[in-house]
Amino acid sequence: MDVEILARIQFAFTIIFHYIFPPFSIGLGLIMVIMEGLYLKTGNVVYEVMTKFWTKIFAANFSIGVATGIVMEFEFGTNWATYSRYVGDIFGSPLAAEGIFAFFLESGFLAILLFGWNRVSPRIHFLATVMVALGSMMSGFWIVVANSWMQTPAAYEIVGTGDQARAVITDFWGMVFNPSSGIRFAHTIVGAWLQGSFLVISVSAYFLLKKRHKSVAKRSFKIGLYVALFAALIQPILGHEQANVVAEYQPVKLAAFEGLYETTKEAPLYVVGYTDPESEQTYGIQVPGMLSFLIGFSFDQEVQGLKAFPKEDWPGQIGLVFQTYHIMVGIGMLLIGLLLLGAFLNFKKQLFSNDIMLKVFAWSVVLPVIANQTGWISAEVGRQPWIVYGMLRTSDAISKSVTGGEVFTSILLFFVLYVFLFFTWLYILNKEIKHGPDDTDETYFESGYLKRAEKLSGLDNKEKDE
Amino acid sequence: MDYNVIWYLLVGILLVGYAILDGFDLGVGALHLLSKGDHNRRIVMNSIGPVWDGNEVWLITAGGALFAAFPHVYATAFSAFYLPFYLLLAALIFRAVAMEFRSKEPGELWRNTWDKLFSIGSILASFLFGVAIGNVIIGMKIGSDMEYAGTLLEQLNPYAICTGLFTVVMFTMHGANYLLVKTEGELQKQVEKWAFKAYWTFVIFYAITTAITLMIRPEMVANFSFGYFEGVGEKHPLVENNEVLISIWAWTVAILNFLAVLNIHRSLKLKNYGWAFLSSCLSIAAFITLFALGIFPNMMVSSLEPAYSLDIYNAASSQKTLKIMFYLALVGIPFVLSYTISIYWVFRGKTKLDEHSY
Numbered sequence: 001m002d003v004e005i006l007a008r009i010q011f012a013f014t015i016i017f018h019y020i021f022p023p024f025s026i027g028l029g030l031i032m033v034i035m036e037g038l039y040l041k042t043g044n045v046v047y048e049v050m051t052k053f054w055t056k057i058f059a060a061n062f063s064i065g066v067a068t069g070i071v072m073e074f075e076f077g078t079n080w081a082t083y084s085r086y087v088g089d090i091f092g093s094p095l096a097a098e099g100i101f102a103f104f105l106e107s108g109f110l111a112i113l114l115f116g117w118n119r120v121s122p123r124i125h126f127l128a129t130v131m132v133a134l135g136s137m138m139s140g141f142w143i144v145v146a147n148s149w150m151q152t153p154a155a156y157e158i159v160g161t162g163d164q165a166r167a168v169i170t171d172f173w174g175m176v177f178n179p180s181s182g183i184r185f186a187h188t189i190v191g192a193w194l195q196g197s198f199l200v201i202s203v204s205a206y207f208l209l210k211k212r213h214k215s216v217a218k219r220s221f222k223i224g225l226y227v228a229l230f231a232a233l234i235q236p237i238l239g240h241e242q243a244n245v246v247a248e249y250q251p252v253k254l255a256a257f258e259g260l261y262e263t264t265k266e267a268p269l270y271v272v273g274y275t276d277p278e279s280e281q282t283y284g285i286q287v288p289g290m291l292s293f294l295i296g297f298s299f300d301q302e303v304q305g306l307k308a309f310p311k312e313d314w315p316g317q318i319g320l321v322f323q324t325y326h327i328m329v330g331i332g333m334l335l336i337g338l339l340l341l342g343a344f345l346n347f348k349k350q351l352f353s354n355d356i357m358l359k360v361f362a363w364s365v366v367l368p369v370i371a372n373q374t375g376w377i378s379a380e381v382g383r384q385p386w387i388v389y390g391m392l393r394t395s396d397a398i399s400k401s402v403t404g405g406e407v408f409t410s411i412l413l414f415f416v417l418y419v420f421l422f423f424t425w426l427y428i429l430n431k432e433i434k435h436g437p438d439d440t441d442e443t444y445f446e447s448g449y450l451k452r453a454e455k456l457s458g459l460d461n462k463e464k465d466e
Numbered sequence: 467m468d469y470n471v472i473w474y475l476l477v478g479i480l481l482v483g484y485a486i487l488d489g490f491d492l493g494v495g496a497l498h499l500l501s502k503g504d505h506n507r508r509i510v511m512n513s514i515g516p517v518w519d520g521n522e523v524w525l526i527t528a529g530g531a532l533f534a535a536f537p538h539v540y541a542t543a544f545s546a547f548y549l550p551f552y553l554l555l556a557a558l559i560f561r562a563v564a565m566e567f568r569s570k571e572p573g574e575l576w577r578n579t580w581d582k583l584f585s586i587g588s589i590l591a592s593f594l595f596g597v598a599i600g601n602v603i604i605g606m607k608i609g610s611d612m613e614y615a616g617t618l619l620e621q622l623n624p625y626a627i628c629t630g631l632f633t634v635v636m637f638t639m640h641g642a643n644y645l646l647v648k649t650e651g652e653l654q655k656q657v658e659k660w661a662f663k664a665y666w667t668f669v670i671f672y673a674i675t676t677a678i679t680l681m682i683r684p685e686m687v688a689n690f691s692f693g694y695f696e697g698v699g700e701k702h703p704l705v706e707n708n709e710v711l712i713s714i715w716a717w718t719v720a721i722l723n724f725l726a727v728l729n730i731h732r733s734l735k736l737k738n739y740g741w742a743f744l745s746s747c748l749s750i751a752a753f754i755t756l757f758a759l760g761i762f763p764n765m766m767v768s769s770l771e772p773a774y775s776l777d778i779y780n781a782a783s784s785q786k787t788l789k790i791m792f793y794l795a796l797v798g799i800p801f802v803l804s805y806t807i808s809i810y811w812v813f814r815g816k817t818k819l820d821e822h823s824y
Contacts, residue, residue: 060566066519067562071555073529077544078551084544085612088537089783093791096534099527100798107523108805111516112812115822119812163611172790399545401614410552417556421563428570 006407007079007398012380013411014071016373017418021065023372026140026189027196027227028058029133032113034223036129040122050216051129052117053437054200059114060428064421066107071414079407083387083397090156090169091146094176098142106135137189144188148181150388151379152249158391167391180245187238191375193231194335195368200224201342203433205361208352216437218352221361225346229339235332240294246382247295247303250389252313253382255306256321258282258291267291267303272326277318280307315384324374324381331371338364469788470778471704473535474765476795478758480531484524485754486640486747491518493641495561495588496634497660498581506653507581508824511565513648513817515824518565520809522558534791538612538781539765546606546614547598550621554594561587569824589634596633599757600626604683605698605769612776628678632671636753639664640746643730646739648817661734661742672727686760690716699772702763716759723752 032054039047073095076084084091112120112128120128155174156167169175201224207217247254254260259275259282260267266289273284292301306314315321342361345351352358387394491514501510514521533540544551564584568577604625607616642661649657679686688697689705690713705712726749733742761767765781768774782788 060570063519063562063566066522067559070522070526070529070558073526073533074544074551074555076533077529077540078548079545081541081545081613084533084537084541088533088540089787092530092532092534092537092540092783093787093794096527096530096791097794097798099523099530100794100802103523103526104520104798104802104805107520108809110519111809115516116812117822118820168784169787169790399541399548400611401545402548406548406618409549413552413556417559421559424563424567428567431570 003402003404003407004395004398006404006411007402008394010079010407010411010414011075012377013418014068014075014414016377017422018065018068018072019373019376020369020422021061021068022136022140023192023195023369024061024199025058025065025196026133026136026192027194028054028061028199029129029136029196030193031196031200031223031227032058032129033126033133034227035220036126040126046215046219049437050220053216054220055113056432057199057203057429060425060432062110064425068418068421078410079399079402080387080397081399081401083392085166086392086397087167087388090149090167090175093169093172094142094146094149098139098146102135102139102142106132106139109135140189140192141185144185145176145178145181148184149175149178151184151383152178152180152245153388153391154178167388179249180242183238183242183245187235187242187375190231190235190238191368191372194228194235195365195372197224197228197231198335198365198368201228202362202365205358205364206433207436209355209358209362213436221352222346225339225342228335229343232332232336232339236336239329239332244295250383251304252306252309253315253321253379254295255304255308256315256318256382257325257378259318259322260291260303260305261307262305263302263308264305265292265302266299267295267301267305269294270322270326272330273322275319275322277306277314282322313385315382317381317384321378321382325378328371328375328378331367331374335364335367335371467704469785469792470782471702471763472792473531473782473788474758474762474778476792477528477531477535478754480524480528482751482754484521484528485750487521487524488518489592489637489750490514490641490644490743491521492561492588492592493637493639494645495584495641496592496638497641497645497657497664498585498588500660501653501656504577505819507577508569508819509649509653509817510645511568511584512819512823513645515565515817516813517809518562520806522562531791531795535783535788536765536776536778536781537783539776542608542612542614542766542776542781543598543602546608546616547601547621549618550594550597554591557587557590557594559587560584561591565824592634592637593630596630597621597626599633600629602761602766603629603679603686603757605767607770608766608768608774608776609770610774612774612781615770625678625682628671628675632675635664635668635671636746636750639668639730640743640750643734643739643743643746646734647743650816658734658737665731665734669727686757689713689759689762698761698764698767699775699777705762712759716756719752719755719759723749723756726752 032051035047035054036051038044039051076091109128109131112125113132116125116128153167155169155171155178157170158165159168160166200220204217204221204224207213208221243254243257246257258267258270259273261280261282268286268288269290270282271285271287273282273286275282289299292299292303295301295303306318338360342351342357345354345357383389385393385395387397494510494514498507498510501507529540560583564580564587568580568584571577601621601623604623606614607620609615639661642657642664645657646654646661684695685697688695689701692713693709726745729745730742730749733739733745763779764775764777766776768776783791
């Protein structure tokens with residue numbers, strides 16, 4: 001296999017593995033802010049126990065996210081040196097900004113969040129939780145900016161020719177707020193909220209099925225449910241807006257999303273299907289004219305098909321782009337249904353006694369994980385054959401001094417390492433969940449009004465509460 | 467002073483920050499297996515618990531800054547050190563997750579395994595950083611296209627292995643000084659013994675490495691030899707025009723470095739551990755300053771042809787990017803310093819275990 005394919009396999013593998021973790025951090029961060037905020041507001045110790053429990057889950061997840069994230073930053077230089085030379089003038093800045101403005105903030109306050117419970121006042125601790133949540137979103141912002149510039153490059157000019165050609169920045173804020181960065185940031189963050197809140201939902205459902213930690217589980221479940229419902233309902237709007245940006249700036253990718261080969265009015269939208277780039281046919285269940293309608297609010301809107309572009313500019317794996325895109329959309333719709341049903345049952349006060357629904361919710365966290373991963377796969381594979389859309393081809397971007405053997409070795413090393421890491425993480429996560437929150441005062445929580453002072457003053461209150 | 471020089475300084479400052487901060491993390495990791503008993507090992511690990519993550523951010527930011535300001539150096543160095551850097555990443559990953567996972571299970575086998583991975587990861591990472599620096603000092607086979615034309619085996623030359631070992635020993639000594647500040651009682655007495663051993667090993671390697679460097683690469687002192695030695699390629703006008711001033715300044719740094727190294731021993735004897743730690747911080751900063759001044763204005767020296775070397779001009783981004791990034795750094799640095807200082811303030815004093823510890 002040649003170096004380009006190997007380098008792409010390695011990047012795909014390491015980024016897919018890495019991206020299991022940051023969305024959990026971002027989503028859990030928001031939920032921890034809500035829980036600790038409720039603790040400060042009500043003084044109810046159950047929220048403190050909840051915050052501490054989810055912080056533990058957060059910590060194990062966060063450290064793997066950091067460790068696997070450094071790999072990504074190195075990889076541009078190790079495997080994509082020509083890319084780095086070509087766009088370093090532009091692409092390096094958001095990565096540096098991420099370090100300066102997000103990682104330092106995040107890591108500094110993380111120390112207080114994890115280890116500072118007994119060292120700072122509750123208010124300062126809450127501030128730390130807010131800052132960690134904010135820091136994780138800011139890091140998401142800079143990295144999505146960097147990636148969006150690869151999708152919709154802006155504010156640059158090419159200087160030099162041949163091997164000396166370089167992209168040079170003309171306007172920093174034009175690069176930061178390139179045509180797709182705002183909407184892609186929103187879509188990514190809301191996806192992360194879904195993933196984080198579904199982790200909370202799933203673990204809480206598991207506790208409720210096992211009839212353990214009920215006070216913590218019920219409250220956590222509700223918070224997760226509301227956050228997830230909010231996120232799931234705005235996500236289609238954001239996704240739609242983003243698809244419009246793709247339609248305008250990356251028409252080839254849009255055509256690949258829907259397996260559209262001929263330029264046409266009344267272009268259909270597939271619910272499920274199969275596309276064959278060889279015969280240039282797409283089969284499946286379709287909503288006629290819907291794609292045209294979504295793009296231009298009119299069935300007469302003409303949508304460009306793949307054949308409007310030279311074949312050398314088509315993504316290499318149109319089938320993969322099509323399927324991953326549809327899996328993402330499908331899961332998004334499924335989540336809305338699931339959450340609406342959950343909210344309805346909750347409203348009817350039947351949610352926590354419905355074992356079937358609880359079983360479904362206990363496994364549901366895999367859905368947003370898959371949706372986030374497939375969404376990114378369709379975005380990245382859909383950009384091919386370009387590494388920077390319309391500017392630099394992926395095949396022209398690899399490191400010239402690195403051999404196939406070297407890349408193969410690093411793939412092997414990291415494959416073994418990551419498989420080991422993944423199962424260790426699952427093992428620890430499972431253990432933390434089985435151990436559960438430290439709610440030895442379960443009977444107190446049931447009353448719902450336990451204040452810190454009452455807890456400290458001891459037994460008298462127990463009688464009072466009962 | 468132009469933006470290229472400023473960015474050379476800023477990347478240098480980030481590397482100094484990383485070496486001082488993560489340096490003691492790695493050193494603590496290298497010493498970890500010497501501590502006996504679960505309680506002691508947890509104290510050792512938790513001494514860096516709240517800070518290691520922030521310390522590693524210095525590396526990430528240095529990498530980002532190098533990418534943004536000197537993309538060719540980033541591209542050439544990272545692709546040249548391909549396998550060593552992947553090994554480095556694996557070492558850093560093991561180290562990070564070992565801390566997170568170690569105390570989650572009570573079993574002896576479980577904890578011992580993570581202890582070993584933590585320690586080996588720390589030593590290997592320090593060694594590889596040193597090997598990379600060593601290769602930059604003696605020069606690498608960089609062609610006219612800025613690409614590395616050598617092999618992996620050439621990077622594992624005796625000199626680079628020497629600087630690699632020197633780095634391991636230096637960080638270990640530094641880590642011991644840090645541990646002395648964070649521990650008390652019996653454990654502290656043990657650490658003191660390690661500190662003296664690490665100190666003398668460090669002094670030996672310090673002498674050997676300095677001697678070999680002066681012998682095989684006298685160019686490393688060209689910028690501050692009062693014009694006596696010739697460097698690689700042309701001298702930077704800044705150096706050319708201020709030769710005496712820079713030489714005096716650099717020798718002051720070298721002498722301060724020497725004094726700082728002596729002071730480590732003196733402070734250890736006086737049981738003034740805070741000063742011992744500050745002195746090892748200072749000496750690490752001095753080493754990197756001298757290294758940076760030694761290769762300036764080059765960033766990667768080509769052993770094939772001096773003209774192929776990557777310097778702060780031919781490897782840099784456009785003036786516009788350097789300028790924008792400079793202002794971003796100006797805005798960011800006060801924040802970075804305030805977080806760093808407040809974390810060390812909040813977690814000052816001896817390391818104690820509580821229910822939130824690793």
